[in-house]
Amino acid sequence: MAKIILAASGKGGAGKSTVSALLGEALASKKHKTLIIELDSGLRSLDVALGVTENIVFDLGDIIRGSCDMKDALAPCPFCEGLSLIPAAAKPAVITAGAINDISSALGEEYEYIILDCPAGIGEALENAAKCADLALVVATPDPSSVRGARSAGALLANCGVKNRRLVIERCPQKAKKLSPINNLDEIIDGAELQLIGVIWEDPLTRSAMDSGAPLSYESPNYQTFRNLSERICGKNIPLGFK
Ligand SMILES: Nc1ncnc2c1ncn2[C@@H]1O[C@H](COP(=O)(O)OP(=O)(O)O)[C@@H](O)[C@H]1O
Ligand SMILES: [Mg+2]
Numbered sequence: 001m002a003k004i005i006l007a008a009s010g011k012g013g014a015g016k017s018t019v020s021a022l023l024g025e026a027l028a029s030k031k032h033k034t035l036i037i038e039l040d041s042g043l044r045s046l047d048v049a050l051g052v053t054e055n056i057v058f059d060l061g062d063i064i065r066g067s068c069d070m071k072d073a074l075a076p077c078p079f080c081e082g083l084s085l086i087p088a089a090a091k092p093a094v095i096t097a098g099a100i101n102d103i104s105s106a107l108g109e110e111y112e113y114i115i116l117d118c119p120a121g122i123g124e125a126l127e128n129a130a131k132c133a134d135l136a137l138v139v140a141t142p143d144p145s146s147v148r149g150a151r152s153a154g155a156l157l158a159n160c161g162v163k164n165r166r167l168v169i170e171r172c173p174q175k176a177k178k179l180s181p182i183n184n185l186d187e188i189i190d191g192a193e194l195q196l197i198g199v200i201w202e203d204p205l206t207r208s209a210m211d212s213g214a215p216l217s218y219e220s221p222n223y224q225t226f227r228n229l230s231e232r233i234c235g236k237n238i239p240l241g242f243k
Helices: 016-029 060-065 097-107 124-130 144-159 185-192 204-212 221-233
Strands: 003-008 034-038 083-086 113-117 135-140 165-172 195-201
Touching: 003 016, 003 124, 003 144, 016 034, 016 083, 016 113, 016 135, 016 165, 016 204, 016 221, 034 097, 060 097, 097 113, 097 124, 124 144, 135 144, 135 185, 144 165, 144 185, 165 185, 185 195, 195 221
Parallel strands: 003 113, 003 135, 034 083, 034 113, 135 165, 165 195
Antiparallel strands: none
16 A cells, blocks of 8 residues: 655744645656645645646546546646546645545555645644554744744644654755844744654755656756655654755
8 A cells, every 4th residue: 555645834834735746756756656646625735746737637536526536536746657646626625634545545445655745724624644654754944933834833733643744944044144034944844843854955946846747857856855865754763964
């Protein structure tokens, strides 16, 4: 059965979709077949990042309404073998835990990892996704409000019984001294009350990969960062190490 990883945050714009897409690419590039399910109904964005916009016929909403075969809503990423997307419902829709479970049971033999890209916030959508998750990645930027949001999301996930909860710090300035107003990573980790699993650098190449539907450039400092994150998730002991 596939391992289900959820990407959550308290505040919007923290980098959940970026982490979902680039972690998915990194896992698939190591031959771990990965499916990303975009739960952000009405706010689809990963189709652009994964270059599948033109190929979408059905989406998560169609699966839930039973108006398509589950496999017909899978959009394979053209530049990353072994990575597919179920795009978000075009219109707002309630995605129940039962619906997520049905999809992961039906497709879980085919994929090694299923990443749930959650909507921002600590509402029902996150609770439903949490009921299905083996691991939650809580994404926060260094901003105090984002860190506080991560703490709230982490607490909700704990209440929902998600035992494995980890912090991903997104958009970290490449020069750590620019981390102000939170001065160092320890403060972010303490503020979020979560164990750190990865630090993603603020980087224009990362943004352009998300905007252009192309793979992340080898030149990006995050290229190796996401490969390391994927290996940690696969259970390898890769030190966090910063430069
Ligand atoms: N490491 C990064 N460096 C530069 N820009 C980033 C980085 N991560 C995310 N972004 C940009 O920040 C914005 C919000 O990211 P996104 O992943 O869509 O957040 P969320 O899914 O949490 O709302 C997007 O425009 C994205 O391209
Ligand atoms: Mg998003």
